[in-house]
Amino acid sequence: MTTLKQLLMHGSKEGLYAAVLDNGILVDYASQLHDPDQPGQVQPGAVMGNIYKGKVVNVLPGMQAAFLDIGLSKNAFLYIDDALHPNLEKREKQSAGKPSIRDVLRPGQELVVQVVREPGGGKGARVTTHISLPGRWLVYMPEAAYVGVSRKIGDEQERERLRIVGERIRQPEEGVIMRTAADGLPDDALADDASSLRELWQAVSEEASQKKAPAVLHLEAGLVHRVIRDMLAADIEEVIVSDRQLYKQVGSLVHAMAPGREKLVRCYEARDNLFDHFGISRQAEQALSRTIQLVSGGYIVWDQTEALTVIDVNTGRFIGSDNLEETIYRTNAEAAELIARLLRVRDAGGIIIIDFIDMESDANRQRISQQMEALTRMDRSRCTVVGWTRLGLLEITRKKSRLKALPSAVTTCSSCGGRGLLPQ
Template sequence: MLMHGHRELLQTAVLLNGRLIDFYMEQSESSGLVGNVYKGRVVNVLPGMQAAFVDIGLGKNAFLYIDDLLHPHLEKQPEQKPSITELVKSGQELVVQVMKEPMGSKGARVTTHFTLPGRWLVYMPIAGYVGVSKKILTESERSRIRMIGERLRLEEEGIIMRTAAEGECEESLGADVEQLRQLWKSVEQRAAAAKAPAELHREAGLLRRAVRDTLTDDMDEVWLDDASRYSEAAALIQEMTPHLSDRLKVFDARKEKSSLFDRFRVTEQLEAAFQNRIRLECGGSLVWDETEALTVIDVNTAKYTGATDLEDTVFKTNMEAADEIARLLRIRDVGGIIVIDFIDMENESNREKVMARLSDWAKRDRTKCTVFGWTRLGLLELTRRKARDNAARQLNERCPACGGTGKKTTVNS
C-alpha cells in the first residue's frame, strides 16, 4: 500500500505484484461525509415519494427514504409500509447518518440505520441481529464468530463480523464492541444536548480508514511519503495491528529523486485507467463512458485476431475484459448501474464463464457489487454501491470548451 500526502490531499494506492488494484483519495481528512452522524430537522415530508428532506447543516437538504426509517431488521418491519407521514413530521428533530455524499445537484442521502465500523466488526445500536461477512467461507468459523457476536451484543444491538474477524479471539472482538458501544453512547449524549442542525460524530479520515480496512497480514509493505503524517500512521498501526508495525516505511522523494507514485509506476497506471479507451494486453480494448448514474462499457477485439477460430478469439478477449473491468471499477470507484457490451458469443457455456468470472471478482470487491446477468440484447448488467463521488470526477476537470463531451458544435451561418 502506498500513501501519498501533499498538504490537504491524501491518496492511497494498493498494488498486487506491481499492478494497481485499488485507489482512494480525499482532499482533506475532514472532507468525507459518509458515516458522519448529524442531528437534523425535518424540513419537508413528501408522501408521494415516501421520503423526507432533512436539514443537517450542509447547505443542501439531505434525502431520507422511508426504508431508512423502518427497523433495519427485515423480520421486524411491518408487512405493509406505512405512509412516511406517520413516521416523521415537518419541524421534527431527528438523528441521522450520511450513507451517500452529495453529488451534483443532489443532497446527501441519510439513514436512521446507524453503523459504526471497527477493526474487526461493525456495530449497529438498533439492528437486533448478528451478521457474518460472506467472504468468510468456512462454515465452522462462521458459526464460531456468530456465536461470539450473540454473546457480545446487548438487547437491540446488532453486529456484523467483518472479514478481518476470521480467526480472532473473543477478547479482541469484545474490546471492539465495547469501544464502539461507548462511542455510540457519546453520540447519544451529544444529541440530547445539541440544537439541530448539528454534527454529532465524524467518521474517520482516509488515513485511519486505510489502516483499519485495508492493512492486513498479507500486505508486505506500507510506504508513506508524507513525514507530517508518519507519526499518525505509525500510531494507528500500533493501535490496530501492532504486529505489522515494521512494515511501515518512509519514502524520501528528494533522496530517491522520484515521487512515490512514479517510483512504483502508479502515475502511469492511473493515467491509463482513467482514459475513455483502455487497451487490453491481448490487443483488444474497452470503450468507457460514464453519466451521473450509468456507466456503459463496450468491449472490442481491436487488434487481437486470435490463433484458432472466431469464438475462441472472442471468448479470450471477453475473459480478459472481465478481469480488467473488475479492476477498473475499483480503481475508478464507479457506482450505480453498469452495463457491459461484451463481444457476442455463440457458445452459451462461454457466456456463463464470462459472467462467472465477473461475479467472482464482485465477491472480492470491498464495495457491494451485484451481477444481475444477461439482458435480451446480450448486455451484462450489474450494480455497484455508490457512496462517494468517484475518483474520475475528483481527478478530472470538465473542459469548458466542450462541456466534457469531447466534441464542439460548429454552426455555419
C-alpha cells in the same frame, strides 16, 4: 509465482492519496482533497459516514420520502425504508406494505441520521436512521438486532464461530457484522472492538440529547484512519508513506489497530514523487480514460453517468486464433478481469451494464459471468452480478463507498470538456 501487495500513501498540499498495488498493478485507490480556502482542512462535501441531528423540512407522500436540514448547503434525502426502525422495516416488508411517510415523520421533527451517500450532481446527501459504526474487526449497529458475517469468510466452521461470538458480545437490540478482518481473531479482540464502538455510540447519543438540529454529532474518520482500518488487509506485505510526518501517523495507527504489523511500515526516502516512482500516477490516468486498451490488442469503452455505468468491449486489433468464438471469449475474459479491477479503482457505483462481445456459446457466457462473480468477491464494496439481460448484456450492481475516489483528483477542461489528473 510469488506476489507482492503494497499499500502506498502520499501526502501533498492538495490532499492525501492512498493506493494498493498488486505486483505493481493498481487495484484500489482512495483520496481526500484539502479545502483550497482552508489549508489542512478536508474539502467540503466529504460527509460519508458522518452522523447529524437533522430537522424534517418537507414530507413528500408521493415519493415516500422526506427532506431534512442537517446543516449542509442542500437538504438531505431520507427514504421511508431508512426512516423505519430496522426491525419494523423487516416486518412491514413481510406484511401488507409500508406505512405512509406521513405516519412516520412530520415537519419540524428532529432525528439522528447518518450519511450513506455523498451529496453531488445537484442532489443533497442521502441519509438513514440505521446507524452503523465501522471498527477494525466488526461493524456496530445500535438497533439492528442481528449478527452478520462477511461473505468473504468462506470457512463455515469459522463463520459459525463468529456468529456465536457476535451473539455473545452484543447487547439486546444491538447488531454486529463481523468483517473479513475478523477471520481467526480471538473472542476478546472482537469484544473489545464492540465495546469501544458502543462507547462511541453512547457519546454520540449523549451529544444528540444536548444539541438542537441541525448539528454535527460525529465525523467519520479521516483518510489515514480509514485506510488502515479498511485497506490494510492480511495480504498486504509492505506499507510505504511519502514523508516522515505521515510515517509517524501511520505507524501509530498501525500499532493501535493492527499490533505486530508496524514493521511493514517504511518511509519513502527518495526525493521524487512516491506515486510517480511506483507508476501510480500513470496507471491512474490510464484507468480514467474513456478508452482503455487491453494487453491482447482489444479495448473497452467506459461511459459513466451519476447512476449508470456502461462498458463496451471490443476486439480491436486482436485477431486471436482460427476459432472466432475462442478469440471472442479470450477477449471478453481479459476485459472482465480489467473491468473488475477498474470498478474498484474508479469506485463506480449503481447499475453497471457491460456489453461484452456477442458469444454464440451459452457455456462461454456462463464462464464469463462466473468469472465476474469470482473477481467481484474481492471488492471491499458490495457487488452483485445480476446476470445476462434479454439483450445479451451483463448487469451488475455495486454499492458506491463515496461520491468520488479516483475522480476527485480529476479536473474538466473548460475548452474541450475532457478530463485529466491534477498535478500532485
